[in-house]
Amino acid sequence: MKSSPPSSQESKFKSFKRESHFINFKGLAPFLLASLFVTFIFSFFIFYSPIPSSVTTQRQQLNHADKVTPIKTPPRIGFVGDKECDLFKGHWVHEDRGSFYTNSSCTTIPESKNCFKNGREDVDFLNWRWKPDQCDLPRFEANKFLKIVRGKKMAFIGDSVSRNHMESLLCLLSQEEVPRDIYKDSEDRFRTWYFPSHDFTVMSLWTKFLVISEEREINGSMSGVFDLHLDKVDNSWSQKIRDTDYAIVSNGHWFFRKNYLYEDGRLLGCVYCNEPNVTELGLQFALRRAFRTALRHINECADCKDTVALVRTFSPAHFDGGNWDSGGQCNRTSPTSEGELRLEESFEWELRIIQVEEYENVGREVRDGKRFGTLDVTRAMLMRPDGHPNSNWGNKWMRGFNDCVHWCLPGPIDSWNEFLMALLENFAGFS
Numbered sequence: 001m002k003s004s005p006p007s008s009q010e011s012k013f014k015s016f017k018r019e020s021h022f023i024n025f026k027g028l029a030p031f032l033l034a035s036l037f038v039t040f041i042f043s044f045f046i047f048y049s050p051i052p053s054s055v056t057t058q059r060q061q062l063n064h065a066d067k068v069t070p071i072k073t074p075p076r077i078g079f080v081g082d083k084e085c086d087l088f089k090g091h092w093v094h095e096d097r098g099s100f101y102t103n104s105s106c107t108t109i110p111e112s113k114n115c116f117k118n119g120r121e122d123v124d125f126l127n128w129r130w131k132p133d134q135c136d137l138p139r140f141e142a143n144k145f146l147k148i149v150r151g152k153k154m155a156f157i158g159d160s161v162s163r164n165h166m167e168s169l170l171c172l173l174s175q176e177e178v179p180r181d182i183y184k185d186s187e188d189r190f191r192t193w194y195f196p197s198h199d200f201t202v203m204s205l206w207t208k209f210l211v212i213s214e215e216r217e218i219n220g221s222m223s224g225v226f227d228l229h230l231d232k233v234d235n236s237w238s239q240k241i242r243d244t245d246y247a248i249v250s251n252g253h254w255f256f257r258k259n260y261l262y263e264d265g266r267l268l269g270c271v272y273c274n275e276p277n278v279t280e281l282g283l284q285f286a287l288r289r290a291f292r293t294a295l296r297h298i299n300e301c302a303d304c305k306d307t308v309a310l311v312r313t314f315s316p317a318h319f320d321g322g323n324w325d326s327g328g329q330c331n332r333t334s335p336t337s338e339g340e341l342r343l344e345e346s347f348e349w350e351l352r353i354i355q356v357e358e359y360e361n362v363g364r365e366v367r368d369g370k371r372f373g374t375l376d377v378t379r380a381m382l383m384r385p386d387g388h389p390n391s392n393w394g395n396k397w398m399r400g401f402n403d404c405v406h407w408c409l410p411g412p413i414d415s416w417n418e419f420l421m422a423l424l425e426n427f428a429g430f431s
Contacts, residue, residue, distance in 0.1 A: 085134030087422055088376035091338040092383055095129040099410035100140060106171035106409070108179075108193075113167060115389050115408035122333045125386040125408075130415045140418045142176035146198040148424050149246070153201040157237050157294075158250035161315050163191070163204045164406050165248065168413045169420070170202065190236075203244075205237035208254040209286075210294040224257060230289035231263045233297040242303040246424070248375065249294055250312035252351055253405060255283045263289075288354045295362040298370065305368050308427050311359045312375040312416070316348040317405045318385035330404035332385040341382060352378035371427060375419055380412075387412035 103109050103116050111117070130137055156166040170179060170193060179202070183192035189206035212229040215222050241247055259271045261281055269279035271286050291311070298309045319328030343349045356374055363372045381387075389403040407413035 085132050087132050087135070087137055087419060088374075088379060090130060090132040090137075090380070092128045092335045092380075093131045094127055096127050097129070098123070099126045100414060101171045101175055101410055103409070106174050108167065108170045108174060108181075109409045110167060112403070113164065113389060113406060113409040113411075115411070118389070120390075120408070125333055125335075125412070126410060128335055128384075128412070130380050130418070137415075137418055138422060140172055140414070140421055142173050145417075145421050145424070146173060146176060146195065146200060148421070148428055149198070149200045151199045152245040153203070153243060154246040154248070155203045155205050155237075155241055155244045156248050156250075157205045157207060157210070157241070158248075158312070159206065159208060159252075159254055161253065161406060162248070162250045162312070163189075163206065164409075164413060165250070165312065165416055166191075166202060166204045168407075168409060168411075169417050171409055172414060172417055190240075203240070205240055207234045207237045207251070210234055210237075210249070210251050210290045213259075225259070226254075226257070227260045227262060228286060228290070229262045229265075230268075230286065231293055233293055238297055238301075241298070241301070241307075244304060244307055247298060247304075247307055247309045248312050248420070249291075249298070249309060250315070251290065252287060252314045253317070255287050255290075259286060261286055261289075284350065284354055287351060288358060291355055291358040292361070295358055295372070296365075299362050299365060299367055299372075302368075304370065306370065308371045308373070308424075310373050310375045310420070310423060311355050313355050313378045314348050314351040315377060315405075315407075316346075316382050318388060319402070319404045320385075324401055328404060329402055330385055330388045330390055334386050335383045336385060338383065341379070343379070343382075346382065348378060348382060352376070373423055373427070375416065375423060377416055377419065380415065384412040 103114050109117075156162045173179065173195065177195050177197050179193040179195050181191070182194045183190070185191075189204070191204040193202045194200070195202075209226070209228055210233065212232040212234050213226045214229075216225045216227065217223065218225075255271065257271070258273055260273065260278070261268045261270060267278070269281035269285075271281065271283050273280065295309065295311070298304055298307060301307070318330045318332070320330060322328035356376070359372055359374050366372060385404075387407050389406060389408055391402050
């Protein structure tokens with residue numbers, strides 16, 4: 001409400017004075033000023049206050065916001081300093097700095113991954129470092145990593161490649177603090193290590209398929225053929241992740257065999273079965289459903305509050321000229337170039353896409369403060385056929401077979417933990 005011009009105010013005042021002879025001008029001025037001030041405040045309140053329907057809408061929005069848990073899943077993009085880039089899109093650059101550790105300085109390297117002990121002589125495959133296209137991947141710092149995870153528990157959930165990842169982390173961290181081996185099951189598949197100075201626990205939770213599997217027995221012998229219950233999570237790991245702060249979930253290589261697929265106890269189809277009365281659904285279908293079941297279990301786990309779950313994408317094998325039992329080789333001693341990649345023709349890349357899609361699906365349904373992300377190693381490792389144990393350098397464990405699936409320690413797999421450290425820093429600063 002605008003005040004009247006001075007001339008109008010004066011005329012109104014003279015009129016008012018003629019009607020009220022007992023009020024003089026000096027006594028009226030404070031009264032008028034106070035009245036104008038009150039009028040201005042009231043007009044301002046009316047003008048800027050929301051109308052009743054807007055008030056109701058705002059209250060409804062606030063009530064709705066209280067009931068909805070915001071998605072706390074950060075994007076798959078990594079944040080490094082003040083830069084934002086995709087850590088997983090890049091190339092390998094030669095860097096003569098060697099490895100973070102040796103097979104002498106790390107005493108936890110298993111025989112099967114100890115390539116130098118088994119006769120490997122070339123060392124140049126250790127002189128390559130992953131370089132994202134738009135930023136730099138920070139080098140691994142054991143002291144920093146242990147500070148980030150102080151008082152935490154981390155589980156590597158998956159097959160022997162998942163354990164390979166954990167073994168790399170143990171070697172890297174042992175340069176700062178030697179862990180205690182506090183648990184090993186009878187088959188040496190479930191392991192637990194403890195870093196007492198940082199109250200940090202690392203577990204390997206071994207599972208073939210992430211979901212319940214039953215190997216078929218044929219003529220009194222185990223057949224290597226499995227019945228997979230795609231809607232039922234494997235209890236061997238799912239019951240051990242209570243109070244787990246970080247879960248690194250991975251899988252894939254066990255799906256490359258004949259498997260029969262079930263949901264709700266009903267046979268859906270198979271993988272590699274070629275039977276007239278059973279539908280061939282394909283490895284991709286089985287892998288997708290298994291990851292969906294595993295990630296949903298973590299998301300819905302009542303005892304897994306505030307868990308950070310990372311999907312480690314498919315780690316490619318590099319058999320050339322055969323397979324495990326047919327003379328396959330992996331003799332390269334240096335990385336392949338980025339130009340040699342044909343991702344659109346890569347079956348491994350197709351599996352990686354499935355895993356990322358399932359991560360994105362669960363990210364839209366995140367509950368109870370949980371967070372999900374991807375440790376997207378597939379592109380980088382497609383370029384590293386030089387990093388595997390191989391009978392050419394005397395791999396005793398494989399008894400003449402070439403292991404083109406697992407990774408030498410030290411080796412290119414150590415870069416996975418540089419990715420991991422960058423992601424954990426991201427999550428630690430995410431709110």
